[in-house]
Amino acid sequence: MLNVEIGKLHFKNPLILASGILDEAGETMLRIAKSGAGGIVTKSIGKEPREGYENPVVYELPCGLLNAMGLPNPGIENYEDEIKIAKKGGVPIIGSIFGSNPEEFSYLAKKMEDYGADAVELNLSCPHAKGYGMEVGTDLELVEEIVDSVKREIKIPVWAKLTPNTSNIVEIAKAVENADALVLINTLKAMAIDIDAKRPVLKNVFGGLSGKAIKPIGIRAVYEVYREVGKPIIGVGGIENGRDAIEYIMAGASAVEIGTAIYTRGIGIFKEIAKEMEGWMRKNGYSKISQMVGIAQVR
Amino acid sequence: MMYRVVKIEKIKEETPTIKTFFFKDDSKPKPGQFYMIWLPGVDEFPMSISHIGNKKAFTVKRIGKGTTAMHKLKEGDKLWIRGPYGRGFKIENGYALIIGGGSGMATLGPLIERVEGDIIIAARTKDELLFLDRFKDRNVYIATDDGSAGFKGFATDLAKDMMEKRDYSIIYTCGPEIMMRKIIDMAIERGIKVQASLERLMKCGIGICDSCSINGYRVCVDGPVFSEKELVKMEDLGKYKRDSSGRRVPI
Structure with a gap:
């Protein structure tokens, strides 16, 4: 009932682990796969090992989570084993990569393909890393070049993860139309100040807001892009239950990614949400996810 | 929060x-x-x-x-x-052996106040023995690497002697990972229940960032205290750790 196709990739359910959450070590990803995730996106991997920012890197807010991890990762050359272990879970593994130019992205993408990744997700959207992510992902010419260059380099599907920290996400989506799928959205640039300490909480000052608070923004982004771009969309941002997932699908997403809600509901969340979706679909007469994609669009 | x-x-x-x-x-x-x-x-x-x-x-x-x-x-x-x-100690019935190496005693302090058993306080040297006066009325055994107080040698050697002399129902330990690995192996070999409080490089503390994970277990949320069923599956324990970048490196 829940199986979906994103391009040539098959997923047993549309609930994919979002990049950055419990997806650095192969064995953790394997555990998530065994816990019912339909697919897994790895932590964003760059060319060199990177320690990330100093603590505090995460802060719990009543409306979600604020983080500035700073793209910590073991570096692509040390990542082969992690992918190989994760692959034992039997679900598609999507290698997330970040770079600052088309050459870096292409190099990383090729490595991911060689390691056995089923697709790559281009991180064009991290809001708190200088020279990477959103800084790259809001330059229309550059993102187009990156996507084209990666597409030429590899055979596996290329997903582009876009930032909501822009006045016009549709413009960016159109620039990366060559990608096989679009992933919307990454976190929103945000910060928190502790008034007793009289200073920002995150060591990096700025971070990305995820969780409940950003769901309406994600829904809007998916809705807007679905109307204008003819590529599959993977919705991300604040999905905590089956109804949230279906809301993204009705906005136009073919699948969704889940991250922050693991913090509120635990690793069992994938199975639970799958059950919640099935229950709702049965009650409302749907037998396939594809019957619901984009049906809330007002034409 | x-x-x-x-x-x-x-x-x-x-x-x-x-x-x-x-x-x-x-x-x-x-x-x-x-x-x-x-x-x-x-x-x-x-x-x-x-x-x-x-x-x-x-x-x-x-x-x-x-x-x-x-x-x-x-x-x-x-x-x-x-x-x-995180998940703390699960207090088991019966007489316990509690082994604290160095500052690992800090974690064990509140547990020791709630269980009956023999306590090994171990450190490199006499001056670094922690909580000797807090537990002066308890069955405390001392081990120092340099022999400046109590048993001269590693806590693991003293623990082995003690396990041979008495049947303990449960072993609780916290200390250097290599020490804990040996204690865990000895306990499992003898069929004794064991709980260990692990320490790994931790960033978020709330189970999402994967920094402190060991063989698929998150120390911050699934632990930091683990029991034998989980510990036996941790092949990296005492052998490999992950650095700040997430690279798996030998201990």
């Missing part, structure tokens, strides 16, 4: 490198749980609770930037904390 501010009411020098910071807080931690301590502008780091109840405390060894800064604090200064986090 967000930070709350607590005032340091008393500081006790335990050893040349370890101090205990007493404070009041309404949270209700279990033995073996931990908090994240933020020193604004300096660092944030995990710390297990060493005294629970109305008067709480962190017993902190000076190791890195954060703990060094903490050692400079005075009575009346403030700490920003969030927690308690």
Whole structure:
């Protein structure tokens, strides 16, 4: 009932682990796969090992989570084993990569393909890393070049993860139309100040807001892009239950990614949400996810 | 949860490198749980609770930037904390063997107050033995690497002798990972239940960032206390760790 196709990739359910959450070590990803995730996106991997920012890197807010991890990762050359272990879970593994130019992205993408990744997700959207992510992902010419260059380099599907920290996400989506799928959205640039300490909480000052608070923004982004771009969309941002997932699908997403809600509901969340979706679909007469994609669009 | 501010009411020098910071807080931690301590502008780091109840405390060894800064604090200064986090010890029936290496005793303190058993307090040298006076009325056995007090040698050798002399129902341990690995192996070999409190490089403290994971287990949420069923599956324990970038490197 829940199986979906994103391009040539098959997923047993549309609930994919979002990049950055419990997806650095192969064995953790394997555990998530065994816990019912339909697919897994790895932590964003760059060319060199990177320690990330100093603590505090995460802060719990009543409306979600604020983080500035700073793209910590073991570096692509040390990542082969992690992918190989994760692959034992039997679900598609999507290698997330970040770079600052088309050459870096292409190099990383090729490595991911060689390691056995089923697709790559281009991180064009991290809001708190200088020279990477959103800084790259809001330059229309550059993102187009990156996507084209990666597409030429590899055979596996290329997903582009876009930032909501822009006045016009549709413009960016159109620039990366060559990608096989679009992933919307990454976190929103945000910060928190502790008034007793009289200073920002995150060591990096700025971070990305995820969780409940950003769901309406994600829904809007998916809705807007679905109307204008003819590529599959993977919705991300604040999905905590089956109804949230279906809301993204009705906005136009073919699948969704889940991250922050693991913090509120635990690793069992994938199975639970799958059950919640099935229950709702049965009650409302749907037998396939594809019957619901984009049906809330007002034409 | 967000930070709350607590005032340091008393500081006790335990050893040349370890101090205990007493404070009041309404949270209700279990033995073996931990908090994240933020020193604004300096660092944030995990710390297990060493005294629970109305008067709480962190017993902190000076190791890195954060703990060094903490050692400079005075009575009346403030700490920003969030927690308690993680899964603490599960108290089992029967007579226990409790083995604390170095500052690992800090984590075991509240547990020791709630169980019956023999206690091994181990350290490199006599001056670094932690909580000797706190547990002076208990069955304490001492081991020092340099022989300056008690048994000369590793806690693991003393523990082995003691396990041969008496049947313990459960072993609890906290200390250097290589020590714990040996204790766990000895316990499993003898069919004795064992719980160990692990320490790994921790960033978020809430189970999402994957920094502290060991063989698929998150130390911050699934632990920090694990029992034999899980420990037996941790092939990396005592052998490999992950650095700040997530690289798997030998210990």
